[in-house]
Amino acid sequence: xxxxxxxxxxxxxxxxxxxxxxxxxxxxxxxxxxxxxxxxxxxxxxxxxxxxxxxxxxxxxxxxxxxxxxxxxxxxxxxxxxxxxxxxxxxxxxxxxxxxxxxxxxxxxxxxxxxxxxxxxxxxxxxxxxxxxxxxxxxxxxxxxxxxxxxxxxxxxxxxxxxxxxxxxxxxxxxxxxxxxxxxxxxxxxxxxxxxxxxxxxxxxxxxxxxxxxxxxxxxxxxxxxxxxxxxxxxxxxxxxxxxxxxxxxxxxxxxxxxxxxxxxxxxxxxxxxxxxxxxxxxxxxxxxxxxxxxxxxxxxxxxxxxxxxxxxxxxxxxxxxxxxxxxxxxxxxxxxxxxxxxxxxxxxxxxxxxxxxxxxxxxxxxxxxxxxxxxxxxxx
Ligand code: ATP
Ligand code: MG
Numbered sequence: 001x002x003x004x005x006x007x008x009x010x011x012x013x014x015x016x017x018x019x020x021x022x023x024x025x026x027x028x029x030x031x032x033x034x035x036x037x038x039x040x041x042x043x044x045x046x047x048x049x050x051x052x053x054x055x056x057x058x059x060x061x062x063x064x065x066x067x068x069x070x071x072x073x074x075x076x077x078x079x080x081x082x083x084x085x086x087x088x089x090x091x092x093x094x095x096x097x098x099x100x101x102x103x104x105x106x107x108x109x110x111x112x113x114x115x116x117x118x119x120x121x122x123x124x125x126x127x128x129x130x131x132x133x134x135x136x137x138x139x140x141x142x143x144x145x146x147x148x149x150x151x152x153x154x155x156x157x158x159x160x161x162x163x164x165x166x167x168x169x170x171x172x173x174x175x176x177x178x179x180x181x182x183x184x185x186x187x188x189x190x191x192x193x194x195x196x197x198x199x200x201x202x203x204x205x206x207x208x209x210x211x212x213x214x215x216x217x218x219x220x221x222x223x224x225x226x227x228x229x230x231x232x233x234x235x236x237x238x239x240x241x242x243x244x245x246x247x248x249x250x251x252x253x254x255x256x257x258x259x260x261x262x263x264x265x266x267x268x269x270x271x272x273x274x275x276x277x278x279x280x281x282x283x284x285x286x287x288x289x290x291x292x293x294x295x296x297x298x299x300x301x302x303x304x305x306x307x308x309x310x311x312x313x314x315x316x317x318x319x320x321x322x323x324x325x326x327x328x329x330x331x332x333x334x335x336x337x338x339x340x341x342x343x344x345x346x347x348x349x350x351x352x353x354x355x356x357x358x359x360x361x362x363x364x365x366x367x368x369x370x371x372x373x374x375x376x377x378x379x380x381x
Contacts, residue, residue, distance in 0.1 A: 050187060051083065058257050072115060083187055084122070104349065128361045188206070190363070195229075198229060200231050203231070223370050268325075
């Protein structure tokens, strides 16, 4: 993928009302180098994207800057499958009500952020059971050692077993958690995706998908493109507590659906670097408020000035917080308005899931027929 996706796009929503979207300027992201696609079966259609999110709660600024923003930009150029990965919520097995609710929350957040369900397909993973089927076959070709070495998986398991926040109880790691990377590989390979736009934490998983595609294609038939990862403008957004990653499980998020007041409060109380008087110079990289301004303030010249002042003479955190609050509310306000519109029309939201899942199922069946053929599994034919 070398061409810049357009920054202006026009979508038609499911009730046929045209609406214009302007997405934010800036880089598309960092393309992770990969070898060329080699497959005999991907035909002349648009190239495909598969990407997804687990339904475990509302989406936050990390999801947006790391992934979602790119999805919005790319949706008119690619045939997109946006997955709600409910098979992969094993650590929430005790709280399925939360998962059920989050399926709707995620869909609303997607619509609010500007994904167009007519252009891309919103797919619920478990309503396409071919995901589970392909996971089983792919488990044949993926060595356990590769899972054990996967740094993201290791970190997530450790966080489950040995939580560090003092509040969360430690949990045993369910088997489903151990195999979810295989399922993620199946998610990517099932629509025979070419590109996977994700945050940096997902890169080890994409590498697994590439390796699995290579192994399968070599051992059986060349069905699968080797998918490439596309990391968003902000590969890993810090949390409001200063932790390296904004994450639901750490409670350090600013959510896309947060009200203007909530955003103001979260920014007012977020970590602002080591204690410092307003007139005392500070180090930009020690203050996460700057990480957010860099990520979201479109007035880059102003951010540059603020940084310079901060390092030379000092700038009060109050001033930085005020600026950040207005920048974030400017970004989120149109999303809140779109969300409200869809919340008032839930049949339309349901329709988005139903249609998208139908499209996801169709391509899944096509791929599974190819896989069965490649493995020569059609015993009764
Ligand atoms: P969380 O990490 O908040 O607990 P999750 O693990 O359920 O959420 P995923 O489904 O793993 O969410 O993430 C969805 C997408 O958002 C992935 O592509 C992931 O890389 C990206 N993402 C999540 N958090 C961040 C972040 N803080 N910065 C950049 N990208 C992120
Ligand atoms: Mg995650």
